[in-house]
């Protein structure tokens with residue numbers, strides 16, 4: 001729902017994705033404008049099962065207060081699990097004390113401290129694991145793994161579970177391809193292109209080629225990139241840089257839908 005970095009631009013919002021597993025909705029990051037994007041993409045405000053926040057940079061959570069407030073106005077009563085770095089706890093307490101004192105649903109905050117791949121959420125059809133990223137501040141990626149059911153096995157004994165991983169924001173590092181090993185589909189930030197590799201390194205971000213390198217080393221099925229710097233004018237050129245390393249790459253635009 002959002003493919004910009006840092007701040008909204010005319011045709012791109014900051015980071016937010018909806019992962020839909022058989023109708024169960026999981027929001028990953030919640031940049032400014034997420035509520036409006038959810039409406040545009042026809043996602044329910046009340047059916048959200050959990051929210052995963054990668055880190056406490058505004059382009060990944062400035063939309064959270066509005067969304068929490070709207071869920072209360074829609075009469076949500078089901079508890080809401082929110083996962084994120086320790087510091088998110090303070091942000092949620094601020095919301096609760098100034099805006100959410102009368103909300104009828106409970107926010108269950110889970111502080112992440114994973115040093116490696118760690119199971120954090122179990123749902124009916126999947127598990128979610130968190131893993132550390134390398135950014136200026138405490139930051140986490142998320143991996144969604146489908147649970148293989150009896151029905152899967154009955155219909156196809158060789159059934160291979162599908163999986164998705166979300167990596168934003170991060171500089172490249174050796175363990176990352178291990179955390180996302182073999183995923184069906186990988187999302188990886190690609191804030192800059194090669195000509196701005198220095199800037200990427202200084203700001204703990206990745207270039208398009210580095211995102212593709214991660215997908216290649218992980219043996220991912222497909223790669224989706226986003227979180228583009230507002231200085232990238234030609235997304236086609238950025239995509240070409242990825243495809244040189246990892247051909248099965250898609251450069252996401254806001255409200256794109258990927259099914260797998």
Ligand SMILES: [Zn+2]
Pocket residue numbers: 005006015057059060169227
């Ligand atoms: Zn960001």
Ligand SMILES: [Zn+2]
Pocket residue numbers: 055057135169
């Ligand atoms: Zn950031």
